[in-house]
Amino acid sequence: MNQDPVRYQVGDLVRTRKEHPCGSTFWEITRTGMDFGLKCCYCGRHVMIPRRVFERAVRGIVTAEEVAAEKEELDRKARNRPKHLQRRPARQEGATRPASPRASTPRPSTARPPAARSAGPRPTRKPNDH
Numbered sequence: 001m002n003q004d005p006v007r008y009q010v011g012d013l014v015r016t017r018k019e020h021p022c023g024s025t026f027w028e029i030t031r032t033g034m035d036f037g038l039k040c041c042y043c044g045r046h047v048m049i050p051r052r053v054f055e056r057a058v059r060g061i062v063t064a065e066e067v068a069a070e071k072e073e074l075d076r077k078a079r080n081r082p083k084h085l086q087r088r089p090a091r092q093e094g095a096t097r098p099a100s101p102r103a104s105t106p107r108p109s110t111a112r113p114p115a116a117r118s119a120g121p122r123p124t125r126k127p128n129d130h
Contacts, residue, residue: 006060006061008029008032008036008058008061009029009032010029010030010031010032011028011029012028012029012061013026013027013028013029013041013061013062013063013064013066013067014026014027014028014029014038014058014059014060014061014062015027015058015059015060015062015066016057016058016059017057017058017059018057020040020042020043020045022040022042022043022045022074023042023074023077024040024041024042024043024070024071024074025070026040026041026042026062026066026067026070027039027040027041028041030046031048033051034050034051035048035049035050035051036048036049036050036051036054038054041067041070041071042070042071042074
């Protein structure tokens with residue numbers, strides 16, 4: 001009854017039970033061990049999940065042809081969506097984000113000025129008479 005565990009390797013393509021918000025269910029394994037590194041085959045998002053969660057979520061290993069077929073299907077569906085719901089293009093490797101216009105404006109200081117100390121003696125606590 002006890003099944004042999006499936007040995008996953010870096011570079012394997014797997015199908016998950018739940019789909020990613022981009023619509024894909026195919027992932028490439030980028031790291032193995034106690035945690036698994038996965039890269040979405042459609043949008044390129046990289047996630048790390050514990051081995052136990054990974055083994056429950058994965059249906060099995062798939063071929064590159066299955067991934068290509070699903071990618072074409074998702075692209076076809078994306079073209080039929082309204083413009084405001086279409087997927088943004090993935091950033092290129094090494095590309096940097098444009099600087100935010102707010103990044104160059106200095107932020108106001110939130111630090112309070114130090115409290116003025118009195119020159120007199122420190123107040124002493126009186127013991128409670130219970």
